[in-house]
Amino acid sequence: MGDEERTDEFEKQLKAAMARGEAPAWFEARVMNAVNQSGALKSRQGMALPHRGWRWVTAGAAAVVMITAWNEWAHHIALEHIKQAHMDAEEREAGEAAKAKLLLAMKITSAKLAEIQAKVDEAQRND
Amino acid sequence: MDAPAVNESGTKEGVTAPDTRAGFAQLLRVHQAMVFSIALHFLRDRSAAEEVAQDVFLQLHRSFDSVEPGRVVFWLRKVTGNRAIDYVRKRKLRAMVALEDAPEPRSQSAQPDLLLQARLRALIATLPEKPRMVMVLRYQEDVMPEEIAQMLGMPVRTVKSHLQRSLAMLREKIDRSMGDIR
Amino acid sequence: MRTVMLGMIAILPLAAQEMKLPPRIEKLAEKASEVVDVNLDASMLRLASRFLSDKDPDEVRVKKMVNGLKGIMVKSFEFDSRGEYEQADLDELRAQWKGPGWSRVVGVRGKKDGENAEVFLKTDGDQVTGMAILVADPKELTIVNVVGPIDPEDVRDLPGHFGIPKVELGKNPLHKDEKSTKEEDR
Numbered sequence: 264m265g266d267e268e269r270t271d272e273f274e275k276q277l278k279a280a281m282a283r284g285e286a287p288a289w290f291e292a293r294v295m296n297a298v299n300q301s302g303a304l305k306s307r308q309g310m311a312l313p314h315r316g317w318r319w320v321t322a323g324a325a326a327v328v329m330i331t332a333w334n335e336w337a338h339h340i341a342l343e344h345i346k347q348a349h350m351d352a353e354e355r356e357a358g359e360a361a362k363a364k365l366l367l368a369m370k371i372t373s374a375k376l377a378e379i380q381a382k383v384d385e386a387q388r389n390d
Numbered sequence: 391m392d393a394p395a396v397n398e399s400g401t402k403e404g405v406t407a408p409d410t411r412a413g414f415a416q417l418l419r420v421h422q423a424m425v426f427s428i429a430l431h432f433l434r435d436r437s438a439a440e441e442v443a444q445d446v447f448l449q450l451h452r453s454f455d456s457v458e459p460g461r462v463v464f465w466l467r468k469v470t471g472n473r474a475i476d477y478v479r480k481r482k483l484r485a486m487v488a489l490e491d492a493p494e495p496r497s498q499s500a501q502p503d504l505l506l507q508a509r510l511r512a513l514i515a516t517l518p519e520k521p522r523m524v525m526v527l528r529y530q531e532d533v534m535p536e537e538i539a540q541m542l543g544m545p546v547r548t549v550k551s552h553l554q555r556s557l558a559m560l561r562e563k564i565d566r567s568m569g570d571i572r
Numbered sequence: 573m574r575t576v577m578l579g580m581i582a583i584l585p586l587a588a589q590e591m592k593l594p595p596r597i598e599k600l601a602e603k604a605s606e607v608v609d610v611n612l613d614a615s616m617l618r619l620a621s622r623f624l625s626d627k628d629p630d631e632v633r634v635k636k637m638v639n640g641l642k643g644i645m646v647k648s649f650e651f652d653s654r655g656e657y658e659q660a661d662l663d664e665l666r667a668q669w670k671g672p673g674w675s676r677v678v679g680v681r682g683k684k685d686g687e688n689a690e691v692f693l694k695t696d697g698d699q700v701t702g703m704a705i706l707v708a709d710p711k712e713l714t715i716v717n718v719v720g721p722i723d724p725e726d727v728r729d730l731p732g733h734f735g736i737p738k739v740e741l742g743k744n745p746l747h748k749d750e751k752s753t754k755e756e757d758r
Contacts (some may be wrong), residue, residue, distance in 0.1 A: 273561060274529070280507035281514075281530040286426035290440060294418055294447045295411075301448060361612065361620035368610045368646045369634050372716050375707050379689045382680040 289345045296341050300334045414454075417462065418447055424463075424531070425470050431526045432474045434515045442477050446470050467531060468541035475519045475542075506564065513560050520544065521552040528553060593647070593715075594664040600713065603656045604649040612644045614720075641720035654710040662708055665715065666690075669704050686710055 425446050429439035446469050450457070457465045514525050523542060527533045533541070535549040542549070601607045612620065617638050624631040638644075649657075669676070669692040678691035687709045694702030705716040 273557070273564075276503065276506055277510055277525075277529045277557075277560075278532075279503065280510040281431055281526060283423050283427040283530060284430065286422040286443065287436070287440065290422055290426065290443065291415070291418055293440070294422075294444050295415060297444055297448055298411075298414065298451050301451070355623075358619050358623040361616050362623040364610050364612055365617065365620040365624075365634065365638065365644070366631075367608070368612065368644050368716075369637075371608065371610075371646050371648060371714065372705065372718075375689070375705050375714055375716060376691075378707060379678055379680060379691060379705070382682060382687070382689055383678065385682075386680055 289342075292345050293342050296345075297338055300338045414451055417450070421463070421466055422447075425466055427530060428467065428470045428526055429474050431511065431514070431530055432471075432523055433477065434511075438477060442470065442473050446473055464537070464541070467527060467533065471523045471527060471541050472543075475523055478519050509564060509567065510560060513563055514556075517556055517559075521556050524549055524552040525556050592668065593645075594661070596661050597647070597657075597665060597715070600649045600657055600661070603651060605652045606650040608646065608648040610644070610646040614642045617641055617644065637722070641718065641722070643717075643719040645717045646715070648714040649712065651711045651713075656711075657708075657713055662688075662706065665706065669694075673701070674704075 422443065426439055426443045429442040429446075430436060433439050433442065446466065449469060450462075450466065514522060517525065520542065524538055527538050527541065528535070535553065536546055539546040539549045601609075621635050621638055624635040626632060626635075651657075673694045673696060674692055675695070676690060676692050678689070680689045681687065687707070689707045690705070692704040692706075693700050694704075700722045701720065703716075703718045703722055705714070707714040
């Protein structure tokens with residue numbers, strides 16, 4: 264293989280190695296939730312505060328800090344719930360599939376034992 | 391790449407205005423794979439990649455008015471590239487993974503191509519930040535060096551130099567560990 | 573060919589490495605018109621068990637039965653015509669159930685239709701630690717292998733549910749010459 268061909272092949276492998284993958288299933292919900300939180304923050308910040316001296320300004324600033332902290336916490340909790348719900352759903356699906364397989368295995372085993380019983384009974388009757 | 395066909399504006403024909411919730415959600419849906427993958431290939435950490443990708447879209451939401459019409463994809467790649475680099479620098483993170491330490495694929499009987507590709511990803515993660523992002527943008531997104539230079543704020547010759555040296559390093563390490571690539 | 577693949581095809585070896593399915597048996601899938609393939613290792617059994625109902629009496633029994641099991645394998649092939657498998661294929665299988673601890677507790681052959689059915693149990697002292705069933709009909713072949721501690725009473729009771737009549741395996745499954753067994757080929 265010539266140098267140019269080797270380079271092409273190598274770059275082909277690089278492109279394959281770097282191929283795009285999918286974002287996690289919950290990513291969209293996570294971002295929209297964050298957008299909503301930031302939107303809520305904006306609208307609250309937009310509320311007019313009475314101009315009555317530094318106490319009101321300080322209280323307003325404190326409120327913004329608290330709201331920010333609350334929003335971040337709520338965002339974190341919401342995200343964790345989304346992730347957990349996704350994992351729970353996956354586990355539930357896998358568990359139900361495993362259960363279906365197990366019950367099928369039990370049914371077949373039972374049916375075959377019953378068949379054998381019938382053959383034994385017949386053999387004994389013919390003795 | 392399996393990205394849906396979009397024009398350079400990064401929007402499909404007939405998409406609702408991006409400043410509406412539905413419009414933004416649509417942009418998110420169309421481009422999340424690209425943004426997340428750039429971050430993931432660079433950071434090699436899914437949780438960090440999610441964080442960076444989310445920040446990028448939040449910034450898009452905030453600054454959409456300032457994004458040039460028809461340049462959403464460019465903007466996303468640029469911002470993702472720079473945010474990922476900043477993320478690493480702030481946390482002084484760097485994948486100090488030598489070839490010998492690079493995680494082995496689960497099964498040695500995996501197809502040779504998959505083995506090679508896994509090692510390539512691990513090796514790219516050992517590059518310094520700027521050359522690493524140059525490689526990600528070039529080989530994941532097929533971006534030309536001139537555009538990479540604009541995105542990352544460096545001269546074109548620097549981008550080309552990063553590409554040349556990174557490729558040479560990768561080839562040398564792969565050849566040493568896996569033999570000639572045919 | 574309609575194939576119902578409900579678990580990984582076990583090439584070699586199976587769960588708990590207690591049984592190896594001969595390659596010629598695996599290859600029967602290519603000739604079969606229908607295949608059922610269930611292979612559950614210990615972790616899958618535990619997962620399945622968590623999802624069994626505590627209210628359904630059948631599922632409660634199954635849950636009790638699988639507790640402690642290391643694996644269950646069921647392979648069933650249906651063929652459109654006779655003669656798709658040979659006795660030599662089955663002999664290779666039976667050889668694995670002749671090892672230490674194994675005994676053949678039931679063997680029945682139908683004279684008219686050439687059907688052959690066998691039950692093997694593996695024991696360790698008084699404890700049954702494995703069970704195998706082989707039912708070979710001209711157009712159907714079924715292999716069941718269960719690995720792990722099984723209570724023979726549970727085995728007897730299994731077909732009492734799912735609406736199927738019971739099978740008497742004999743009071744003591746350790747003895748081959750019980751009344752209910754009949755060996756016609758050696």
